[in-house]
Amino acid sequence: MRADARRNHDRLLAEARTVFAEHGTDASLEDVARRAGVGIGTLYRHFPNRHALMSAVFEDAVNELLARASELRTAPNPCQALLTWLHEVVGHAAAYRGLSRALMSASPDSALSRCGTPMREAGEALLTRAQKEGTVREDVQITDLLQLTHAIALAAEESPGDPHLADRLLTLTLNGLKH
Incomplete structure (x- = not known):
């Protein structure tokens, strides 16, 4: 994985942990992407669905x-x-x-x-x-x-x-x- 893709992946995970802890697992994935500083498409390239993100x-x-x-x-x-x-x-x-x-x-x-x-x-x-x-x-x-x-x-x-x-x-x- 390229360095920028790895950074995006890591930021998405960190922000998802925070958002899920604060708002629950039904929280907006758009919010996760925005907080990580990426677009929703980038989130879905790394995690094809909510369960994949939750699993990670x-x-x-x-x-x-x-x-x-x-x-x-x-x-x-x-x-x-x-x-x-x-x-x-x-x-x-x-x-x-x-x-x-x-x-x-x-x-x-x-x-x-x-x-x-x-x-x-x-x-x-x-x-x-x-x-x-x-x-x-x-x-x-x-x-x-x-x-x-x-x-x-x-x-x-x-x-x-x-x-x-x-x-x-x-x-x-x-x-x-x-x-």
Whole structure:
């Protein structure tokens, strides 16, 4: 990629992070382009659709969560490691209004949905370890847990007057996982 194209790409990502955090994932892509100092055509050359841009924006967050899952795989308490990671997943999802809704409704072949594969794999490793220890029920699946974390983040987003709602709902949900 040419140097000017790389700069445009990087500026678009930086501005998209800011705009999505401030206004949610339904924010105007024209606003993202304008803030980055480029035309909307340049944005679409780099990111063919909203989901592609969202996927690129959230890649850093996904990488952080993957690194954290890797760290937690050797934690002394496998159940607590899983619970810690799921709390962090909810926290990341809550940072961008609309992310949870977009993840829950993304088509399986979309760029945004493909971000989920490494997340499922990382969560599966933590879940399996807790299940082998006997502290988490065997019938729990990581796909269900990730859907629940997105639903909890969405519920918290819809109730901005209750800053502790996500923690309460996640704690309630996670208590149901244990033997």
